[in-house]
């Protein structure tokens with residue numbers, strides 16, 4: 001048996017998303033409704049009732065991991081998501097290239113959303129070292145635009161440090177503080193690296209050129225989201241399965257990689273409403289053909305549109321997901337595959353951020369007992385056979401596929 005888990009980020013909404021109800025209610029989704037008619041639905045509290053989930057903690061919970069036990073911070077997922085190989089000696093940060101003015105104050109937290117020269121900037125930072133702790137290894141990798149990740153690696157480093165990104169302008173870069181003894185060493189290194197990066201970037205040819213062109217130089221890095229590598233057992237160990245992830249956003253790729261899933265890049269997948277998500281579906285079935293037990297497909301557009309308060313874009317993206325499901329429905333071998341579709345949290349259009357309310361979820365496949373739900377949205381899911389539950393949608397679906405280990409004798 002095979003399993004496909006599809007998560008549309010921020011899928012669920014509130015009654016006032018549009019004049020006619022939530023975006024899921026308004027969107028025309030004949031395929032998804034057809035699938036749920038053959039399957040079962042329920043309402044999922046991503047972590048537990050009354051907890052506003054971050055996307056990272058929600059995904060851990062959906063995969064069956066207790067985020068209160070395993071979550072160390074966002075930085076490690078961002079770093080893993082852009083391809084850094086990490087281990088338990090690493091403390092990772094997500095970073096921004098920023099512009100510092102001649103008075104040493106932050107003039108732009110994103111260096112004018114710098115769109116080129118990432119390779120040169122990464123090259124300029126390839127020589128970062130700690131003079132105070134020469135045994136510590138420092139790595140830096142750029143991602144898209146101003147984004148990147150920093151990893152500090154060595155024995156006895158704590159991850160409990162304050163950020164060097166103050167999230168405001170007109171102030172100098174703050175010194176990082178370690179909140180315990182082991183983390184003081186990490187903060188010392190981070191402060192050294194931050195000041196070294198300023199010198200290295202200031203003189204980098206790409207910044208000389210940017211100044212000549214009247215553009216803001218990327219002459220500093222700001223770090224946040226400090227995270228020790230989490231002690232998460234891989235899905236292979238927990239469930240005895242092999243898995244791949246098909247996603248575009250670094251955070252989601254990172255959570256899945258840290259959970260032991262293999263990242264499969266997909267052409268045209270952008271992590272935005274314009275993403276060619278049909279290519280994700282095609283890549284997913286290829287992974288199952290290649291022998292993987294599970295494929296996790298992540299789609300981000302629903303959440304982007306919600307944060308932008310754009311109901312029309314969210315409805316359109318949900319309809320694009322429906323078209324993708326039409327292709328999947330035609331091409332999945334339903335005699336041996338279970339499919340699950342849900343979101344990682346509710347992101348209402350008017351509120352524009354994650355809230356604690358539950359999300360509809362559904363499962364389809366040969367071992368699923370169909371219930372009476374015939375349309376898929378926040379209301380109908382209340383009446384489904386899965387009932388109301390907390391996270392754990394992956395193990396719930398794996399059980400249908402006979403891929404779950406027994407608890408006890």
Ligand SMILES: [Zn+2]
Nearest residue numbers: 009010055344
């Ligand atoms: Zn999310």
